[in-house]
Amino acid sequence: MSILEGLMLGILQGVTEFLPVSSSGHLAVSKTILGLGDVPLLFDILLHVATLVVVVIVFRQKVMSLLVSLGKVFTKNKSAETKTAHLTIVSILVATFFTGIIGVAIEKLGIQDAPRLVFALFIVTGIILFLPLVIKTAGQREPGIRTGFIVGIAQGLGVFPGISRSGITITASIMAGLSRERAGEYAFLISVPAILGALVLELKDGLELTAQVGPVPLVTGIISAFVSGFISLLLLLKFIKGGKLHYFSFYLIPLGVTGLLFIR
Secondary structure, eight states, rough: OOHHHHHHHHHHHHHHHHHHTTTHHHHHHHHSSSSOOOOOHHHHHHHHHHHHHHHHTTTTHHHHHHHHHHTTTTTTSSSSSHHHHHHHHHHHHHHHHHHHHHHHHHTTTOOOOOOOHHHHHHHHHHHTTHHHHHHHOOOOOOOHHHHHHHHHHHHHTTSSSSSSSHHHHHHHHHHHHHHHHHHHHHHHHHHHHHHHHHHHHGGGHHHHHHSSHHHHHHHHHHHHHHHHHHHHHHHHHHHHHHGGGGHHHHHHHHHHHHHHHOOO
16 A cells, blocks of 8 residues: 555545545445555554544543543432433443444445445435434433434444445434434444444454555554544534534435446
C-alpha cells in the first residue's frame, strides 16, 4: 500500500464513518472503480479506531459522566442523574449484545461487497434517512432496554455494505423516542464497544498488516481518518440538530440509481 492510498483510505473512512453515507459501501465501490487492492482487515479497523477516538473526544463529557457513574453502582439513594446514567449503560450493553448477534448472523451469510448490491443499499439508506420526517415521535425518552434492543438490531444491520451505520442507528434512536440531539449522541456511544470488540477479535491479523502496509502509509491513514472524521462529526451534529439528516438522501439515492444503471 502506498502513502497516497493510505491517505485516500483514511480520508474516505473519516468522512463516511460519520456522515450517513456508509463507509463500508464507499470503500467497496472505491476498490472497484479506483482499482484499489484489498485492504488488510486490521488496517481498516485501525482507521475505525482513529474515528473512535474522535467520538470519545467530542462526547468526552458524556463518556466521563458514564464512567463516573460506574463507581456509584452500589450506592444507596442514587440521584436521578446517576440512575439515568446507569440505565444508559445498560441500554448500551443491550445494544451491543444484539448488534453482535445480528452482525455475526449477517457475516455467516457470506455476502460479498458486490457493487450492485452496495448501490441498491445506498438507496435503502436514503429511504431510511427520510423516516423521521414521516413518522413523528415525542422525542422525550431516555435510553433504556427498549432503546438498546431497537438500536442494537439497527446497528447490526449496518454491517451490510451500503447501509450507513450512523444513519440507521440515528434514525432508529429517533424512532425509539430520543430527541434528535440525544439520538446522535447515543448512536455514537454504542459504536464504542462495537469497534473495540472488532479490534480485539482481529488482532490476529497483525502479521498480515505488517506484511502489506508499511508504517508510513499506516500512520498517514490513521491521521487523515482522525482529522477528516473530527470535521465530519461536527458537521453531522449540526445536521442532526437542524433535523436535516435526510439531506444526505439527495446524494445517496441518485448515487444508488446511477450505479445500478451503469455498473455491471
